[in-house]
Amino acid sequence: MSGGLLVAGTTSDAGKSVVTAGICRWLVRQGVKVAPFKAQNMSLNSFVTKEGAEIGRAQAMQAQACRVEPTALMNPVLLKPGGERSSQVVLLGKPVGEMSARGYHGGRQQRLLGVVLDCLAELRGTYDAVICEGAGSPAEINLRRTDIVNMGIARNAGLPVLVVGDIDRGGVFASFFGTVALLSPEDQALVAGFLVNKFRGDVSLLEPGLDMLRGLTGRPTYGVLPFRHGLGIDEEDGLRISLRGTVRESNVAPPVGEDVLRVAVCAVPLMSNFTDVDALAAEPGVVVRFVDRAEELADADLVVVPGTRGTVRALEWLRERGLAEALVRRAAEGRPVLGLCGGFQMLGEHVEDDVESRRGHVPGLGVLPVRVRFAPEKTLTRPVGEALGERVEGYEIHHGVAEVLGGEPFLDGCRVGQTWGTHWHGSLESDGFRRAFLREVATASGRRFVPSPDTSFAALREEQLDRLGDLIEEHADTDALWRLIESGAPTGLPFVPPGAPGTPGASG
Numbered sequence: 001m002s003g004g005l006l007v008a009g010t011t012s013d014a015g016k017s018v019v020t021a022g023i024c025r026w027l028v029r030q031g032v033k034v035a036p037f038k039a040q041n042m043s044l045n046s047f048v049t050k051e052g053a054e055i056g057r058a059q060a061m062q063a064q065a066c067r068v069e070p071t072a073l074m075n076p077v078l079l080k081p082g083g084e085r086s087s088q089v090v091l092l093g094k095p096v097g098e099m100s101a102r103g104y105h106g107g108r109q110q111r112l113l114g115v116v117l118d119c120l121a122e123l124r125g126t127y128d129a130v131i132c133e134g135a136g137s138p139a140e141i142n143l144r145r146t147d148i149v150n151m152g153i154a155r156n157a158g159l160p161v162l163v164v165g166d167i168d169r170g171g172v173f174a175s176f177f178g179t180v181a182l183l184s185p186e187d188q189a190l191v192a193g194f195l196v197n198k199f200r201g202d203v204s205l206l207e208p209g210l211d212m213l214r215g216l217t218g219r220p221t222y223g224v225l226p227f228r229h230g231l232g233i234d235e236e237d238g239l240r241i242s243l244r245g246t247v248r249e250s251n252v253a254p255p256v257g258e259d260v261l262r263v264a265v266c267a268v269p270l271m272s273n274f275t276d277v278d279a280l281a282a283e284p285g286v287v288v289r290f291v292d293r294a295e296e297l298a299d300a301d302l303v304v305v306p307g308t309r310g311t312v313r314a315l316e317w318l319r320e321r322g323l324a325e326a327l328v329r330r331a332a333e334g335r336p337v338l339g340l341c342g343g344f345q346m347l348g349e350h351v352e353d354d355v356e357s358r359r360g361h362v363p364g365l366g367v368l369p370v371r372v373r374f375a376p377e378k379t380l381t382r383p384v385g386e387a388l389g390e391r392v393e394g395y396e397i398h399h400g401v402a403e404v405l406g407g408e409p410f411l412d413g414c415r416v417g418q419t420w421g422t423h424w425h426g427s428l429e430s431d432g433f434r435r436a437f438l439r440e441v442a443t444a445s446g447r448r449f450v451p452s453p454d455t456s457f458a459a460l461r462e463e464q465l466d467r468l469g470d471l472i473e474e475h476a477d478t479d480a481l482w483r484l485i486e487s488g489a490p491t492g493l494p495f496v497p498p499g500a501p502g503t504p505g506a507s508g
């Protein structure tokens with residue numbers, strides 16, 4: 001098999017990442033050597049490969065679904081927004097500069113087409129099948145000319161395209177129809193059909209609509225995936241984060257001890273790797289919520305200050321909202337605070353930043369004896385170490401270089417009383433350490449909380465990937481999907497007018 005598929009979506013958040021992961025897991029169970037690919041990802045949730053390349057966490061998760069090691073080839077371009085109008089461009093795992101959206105779409109992006117196609121070709125030469133994920137919608141008519149992630153890839157690599165639609169939002173038929181009808185005849189020739197995602201209720205009620213859609217477009221629906229709670233693993237974030245509520249709806253067991261432990265995560269601007277707290281949320285009896293007001297820290301047993309692509313901006317935000325003061329007070333009272341990466345930097349004495357914000361000397365919260373100087377080079381590593389007598393694995397993605405001047409050592413950062421800070425991401429996924437840390441927090445906050453003795457975060461993640469594989473196996477026409485991946489889009493798919501505006505063959 002030398003197969004391929006592009007999973008596109010009617011919208012962002014239609015479920016492309018999880019559908020791609022589900023297809024990957026299904027194929028690997030069939031004995032297919034499969035890899036994921038996303039030409040360009042916009043996300044602040046990134047991961048570091050073994051070679052020290054930075055890629056989107058979604059592709060790292062999909063690689064795990066494929067049971068292979070993630071590499072930079074799987075996500076050659078990563079855009080990390082630094083505000084509304086500009087992003088850091090990470091190319092083949094390394095940052096190459098900051099670009100305005102206008103400059104990027106005005107030329108730079110198109111010049112990357114060759115690079116991303118080479119990466120895809122290399123993966124296709126190594127694997128039996130490559131399941132590619134698109135971005136946003138393929139029918140963004142303003143961006144089609146310079147596209148390198150949706151139809152731009154499909155056309156160049158001759159990939160069949162499956163369009164995923166989120167029926168939970170409504171309007172899925174119009175979205176499917178419109179997505180096809182706004183593409184040029186050449187693009188349409190690759191769009192093989194649809195996949196309905198997040199469906200609740202009785203499929204027999206949906207079926208007449210799917211028949212009509214087939215009549216209108218000449219294209220079948222390859223499956224109707226039911227809505228399932230808690231399947232949003234390592235998704236992209238764009239600039240949006242879930243401010244309220246838990247990290248994700250989860251199926252966690254009841255608490256073991258008498259008390260629960262309340263964790264408040266400051267929803268700082270440009271929050272990066274908020275997946276760090278997923279491991280806390282997976283722990284029975286730990287209640288995680290994102291907060292943006294000082295009074296919300298009052299009943300928290302642990303406050304997490306997470307990473308951010310804008311350390312200085314996040315510091316200002318903490319000050320404006322009174323959170324800075326509340327954090328300083330907490331630290332003085334010996335109540336637990338954990339700063340991760342950008343959060344760690346903010347807890348220090350000051351930052352010298354001529355790189356990220358270019359604001360020079362900016363005072364920190366001063367609760368940890370740490371000074372941070374931003375460097376143009378990015379630290380990208382996968383450290384292994386020990387804390388609280390337990391082995392810890394992590395990963396680091398930062399420009400700031402910390403000079404630790406005191407406190408007790410803690411994962412290359414430090415700890416003073418109950419204030420903990422480290423540049424490491426992902427440490428809480430190490431089960432022994434997470435339990436030990438939570439016991440410390442429970443003692444410090446006087447809670448009779450007991451961590452469950454056997455939560456394995458890695459096993460939970462595997463379970464999630466298996467559930468995604470099951471979803472495809474049970475609710476998609478896998479025979480048809482297999483043919484599509486193996487043989488490409490069927491010939492003779494009808495053209496649906498009017499087609500892309502301004503292209504030959506379009507009537508409008």
Ligand SMILES: NC(=O)CC[C@H](N)C(=O)O
Nearest residue numbers: 307308341342398399400
């Ligand atoms: N991942 C992070 O939190 C990064 C922190 C900070 N923006 C830096 O680059 O150093």
